Amino acid sequence: MTTVQRIAKNTGVMFISQIMTYLIGFFITMYTARYLGAEGFGILSLALSITAVFGITADLGLTTLMIREVARNKSLVNTYISNTFLMKIGLSALTLGIMFLLVNVIGYSGTVSTVIYLITFSVIVTAFTGVLSAVFQAHEKMEYISVSTILNSISMLVGTGVGIYYHMDVVYFAALYLISCGLVFIYILLMYLWKFSLPNIHIDRTFWKPTIKEAWPFGITSLSGTLYTYIDSIMLSIIQGNTVVGWYSAAYRLMLITLFIPNTVNTAIFPVMSRFYTSSRDSLNLMYERYFKYMMIIGIPMGFGTTLLADKIILLVFGPGYTQSVLALQILIWTMVFTFAGASFVQLLQSINKQIVITKISAICVIINILLNLILIPRYSFIGASFATLLTEVVLVGYIISTSYKLGYGLPKKTVFTDFLKALAATMIMSLFVIFFKNLNLFLLTITAIIVYFISLYILRGVDDVDMALIKELR
Numbered sequence: 001m002t003t004v005q006r007i008a009k010n011t012g013v014m015f016i017s018q019i020m021t022y023l024i025g026f027f028i029t030m031y032t033a034r035y036l037g038a039e040g041f042g043i044l045s046l047a048l049s050i051t052a053v054f055g056i057t058a059d060l061g062l063t064t065l066m067i068r069e070v071a072r073n074k075s076l077v078n079t080y081i082s083n084t085f086l087m088k089i090g091l092s093a094l095t096l097g098i099m100f101l102l103v104n105v106i107g108y109s110g111t112v113s114t115v116i117y118l119i120t121f122s123v124i125v126t127a128f129t130g131v132l133s134a135v136f137q138a139h140e141k142m143e144y145i146s147v148s149t150i151l152n153s154i155s156m157l158v159g160t161g162v163g164i165y166y167h168m169d170v171v172y173f174a175a176l177y178l179i180s181c182g183l184v185f186i187y188i189l190l191m192y193l194w195k196f197s198l199p200n201i202h203i204d205r206t207f208w209k210p211t212i213k214e215a216w217p218f219g220i221t222s223l224s225g226t227l228y229t230y231i232d233s234i235m236l237s238i239i240q241g242n243t244v245v246g247w248y249s250a251a252y253r254l255m256l257i258t259l260f261i262p263n264t265v266n267t268a269i270f271p272v273m274s275r276f277y278t279s280s281r282d283s284l285n286l287m288y289e290r291y292f293k294y295m296m297i298i299g300i301p302m303g304f305g306t307t308l309l310a311d312k313i314i315l316l317v318f319g320p321g322y323t324q325s326v327l328a329l330q331i332l333i334w335t336m337v338f339t340f341a342g343a344s345f346v347q348l349l350q351s352i353n354k355q356i357v358i359t360k361i362s363a364i365c366v367i368i369n370i371l372l373n374l375i376l377i378p379r380y381s382f383i384g385a386s387f388a389t390l391l392t393e394v395v396l397v398g399y400i401i402s403t404s405y406k407l408g409y410g411l412p413k414k415t416v417f418t419d420f421l422k423a424l425a426a427t428m429i430m431s432l433f434v435i436f437f438k439n440l441n442l443f444l445l446t447i448t449a450i451i452v453y454f455i456s457l458y459i460l461r462g463v464d465d466v467d468m469a470l471i472k473e474l475r
Contacts, residue, residue: 016146017145017146017147017149017150020150020153021149021150021152021153022257024150024153024154024156024157025153025156025257026257026317027157028153028156028157028160029253029254029317030317030318031160031161031164032044032160032173033246033250033317033318033322034318034319034321035163035164036170036173037246037321038242038243038246038247038321038322039242039243039246040169040170040246041246041249041250042237042241042242042243042244042245042246042247042249043111043112043115043170043242043245044115044170044173044174045233045245045246045249045252045253046112046116046233046234046237046242046245047112047115047116047118047119047174048119048230049230049231049233049234049249050099050102050116050119050230050234051099051116051119051120051122051123052123052226052230053223053226053227053230053231053234054095054098054099054102055095055120055123055124055127056219056222056223056226057091057094057095057098057219058088058091058092058095058123058124058127059088059091059127059130059219059222060091060212060215060216060218060219061215061216061217061218061219061220061221061222062084062087062088062131062211062212062215062218062219063084063127063130063131063133063134064215064218064222064350065211065214065215065218066080066084066131066134066135066138067134067137067138068138068350068351070134070135070138070139071137071138071140071275072275074138074139077135077138077196078200078201078202079202079204079207080131080134081131081132081135082200082201082202082203082204083202083203083204083207083208083211084131084211085128085131086203087208087211087212088127088128088131091127092124092127092128095120095123095124096120096124099116099117099120103116103117106238111169111170111171114171114174115170115171115174118171118174118175118177118178119174119177119178121178122177122178122180122181123181125178125181125182125185126181126184126185128185129148129181129184129185129188132188132189132192133145133148133188135192135196136188136191136192136195141195144188144191144195147187147191148184148187148188151183151184151187152180152181152183152184155176155179155180155183156176156177156180159173159176159179159180160173160176163176217356217358217359218350218359220359220362220363221358221359221362223362227366227369227370231366231369231370231373232248232369232373232377232382232385232388232389233245233248233249233252233385235373235374235377235385236248236377236381236382236385239377239378240377240381240382244381244382245382246322247322247324247325247328247382248325248328248382248385248386250314250317250318250322250325250328251314251325251326251328251329251332251386252328252332254313254314254317254329255329255332255333255335255336258302258333258336259336259339261295261298261340262295262339262340262343276351284348284351284352285409288344288345288347288348288409289344289411291343291344291347292341292343292344292345292411292416293416293419295340295341295343295344296340296341296419296420296423297419297423297457297462298340299336299337299338299339299340299341300337300420300423300424300427301423301426301427301430301449301450301453302333302336302337302340303333303334303336303337304427304430304431305430305431305434305446305449306329306330306333307330307333307334308431308434308435308438309434309438309442309445309446310326310327310329310330310333311323311326312438312442313329313442314326314329316442324382327383327386328382328383328386331383331386331387331389331390332386332389332390334390335389335390335393338390338393338394338396338397339393339397341397341401342396342397342400342401345397345400345401345404345409346358346400348404348409349400349403349404349407352407352409354407357400357403357407358400361396361399361400361403362396364395364399365392365395365396365399368391368392368395369388369389369392372387372388372391372392373385373388376388419462422457422460422461422462423457423462425456425460426453426454426456426457426460426462427453429452429453429456430449430450430452430453430456433448433449433452434449
């Protein structure tokens with residue numbers, strides 16, 4: 001199997017699982033939001049936001065580093081598993097201490113505190129699952145990771161149905177996350193024992209310090225990303241209350257669904273790009289150049305299409321109680337357009353051992369995001385938070401791309417501009433179609449619009465010879 005075929009196979013497996021996961025997640029979010037209402041959904045969303053930010057401490061970038069290093073040298077598996085598990089025990093204790101301090105300092109109510117603690121334990125379980133999942137990803141066996149994500153989604157869906165049927169409260173829905181994460185851990189552990197056998201325990205204290213030193217930039221980058229992704233919800237809860245968080249989170253959850261596309265590709269190509277950095281500069285260049293183009297081809301029409309159909313999407317998913325979320329979705333979706341544009345460069349910098357660069361940029365953007373939220377939330381509520389998120393992402397992606405160019409990993413400007421114009425022209429044709437037929441059923445309209453877009457892109461020759469060669473290699 002060639003490298004292209006292996007990447008396509010892993011991407012395909014992950015893509016199918018992610019579609020299933022997000023389709024199931026769509027119904028979970030829809031029914032949970034409708035059942036709990038804006039207040040209850042706001043509490044659950046607040047807990048997820050807080051644990052997403054401070055739960056980074058439980059991993060601190062160790063999983064990402066493990067994937068990269070084991071992908072380059074498979075003999076390091078036992079060393080990483082043994083020592084990373086032990087390091088994460090200490091990091092988990094630190095995470096619990098931070099969460100306890102935070103909850104008591106802010107003074108959250110008993111129900112909110114319980115929900116936060118339950119979600120925190122689920123994050124810790126996920127951190128340990130990540131150690132074993134990293135081995136599968138480093139060996140490019142994505143099918144096992146795919147099954148684990150589907151298992152998590154199905155258990156959440158069944159649990160949600162049970163909770164609604166028996167009229168359970170928000171604490172029950174928080175406990176579902178812990179139960180589902182526990183099931184995933186058991187599955188990954190069993191699969192690891194089946195495919196790789198028991199690891200040889202090899203504790204090496206001298207391994208800890210250099211490993212944490214190398215891993216922490218990944219952790220800080222992740223922390224910075226989650227801070228400016230979720231800090232707005234935390235600030236909204238303090239300044240505006242949980243109901244406003246519910247309205248904002250409804251739009252935010254829909255926006256985050258689109259992340260499955262770059263996340264799926266990232267999972268498949270990160271170990272490959274890490275290898276190419278030490279073996280083939282030309283292959284590395286081709287990979288991130290094509291990645292950038294394909295994300296642009298997907299991101300631009302996604303932004304326009306969601307903006308035009310935001311009212312129908314919110315009404316369908318959450319109902320009339322969340323009409324305030326429409327404008328937030330129309331703003332936030334453009335955050336994802338820029339995220340798509342920067343995805344290939346983020347993976348590039350991580351693959352070439354420049355994770356510290358992303359860490360510095362992310363830290364700067366966290367400060368920008370907090371300042372923007374402090375200025376905009378008191379005056380414009382969750383709409384201000386939406387603009388703060390978008391502006392921060394624009395700065396982040398622009399900074400990362402310009403840094404990549406300075407490091408000698410730039411893209412041909414003429415080619416990028418030409419590809420952009422073709423994608424934009426095809427998007428305009430699609431947008432006119434959407435406007436003209438907006439009264440159609442949302443699902444039918446979406447599918448037809450996608451077909452119109454790709455036909456237009458093909459006619460405009462948005463698919464070049466390199467793309468065709470890659471397609472032929474997949475056969």
